Amino acid sequence: MDATGLSFLIASPTKALCDRPVLSRELPVLSRMAMRQWLLEDLRIDPEGLVQLNLDEIHQCQASGYKRRQLGTLLKVIAPLQQELG
Numbered sequence: 001m002d003a004t005g006l007s008f009l010i011a012s013p014t015k016a017l018c019d020r021p022v023l024s025r026e027l028p029v030l031s032r033m034a035m036r037q038w039l040l041e042d043l044r045i046d047p048e049g050l051v052q053l054n055l056d057e058i059h060q061c062q063a064s065g066y067k068r069r070q071l072g073t074l075l076k077v078i079a080p081l082q083q084e085l086g
Contacts, residue, residue, distance in 0.1 A: 014054045017045075018061035021070040035073045036081075050078050051086045 011019065020043070021027050030038060039045050055075060062071040 012054070012057065013049070013052065014057040015061065017053065018058055018071060018074070021074065022061070022067045027067075027070065029069045030073055032073060032077050035070075035077045039074075039077065047081060047085055050081050053078055053082070055079060055082070 027038075039050070040047060055078065058071060058075050058078070062068050062075070
């Protein structure tokens with residue numbers, strides 16, 4: 001609850017990232033290369049920040065059934081980056 005008495009939820013960084021493709025109507029199914037570009041150039045996410053993301057949370061978002069292909073591609077891009085940078 002904030003100072004005005006309103007309550008709100010704050011998503012984890014991983015969940016917030018999962019929400020982007022789910023809530024973006026204009027985002028098509030992306031190739032791995034296009035997803036990497038979307039993350040690093042369009043969203044301007046620091047590659048080091050991707051190491052901190054929770055892959056299990058992305059799997060849970062994908063299991064919800066919305067934008068499964070985009071979230072699957074997201075996993076295929078983030079997992080190798082985590083191994084490379086972690």
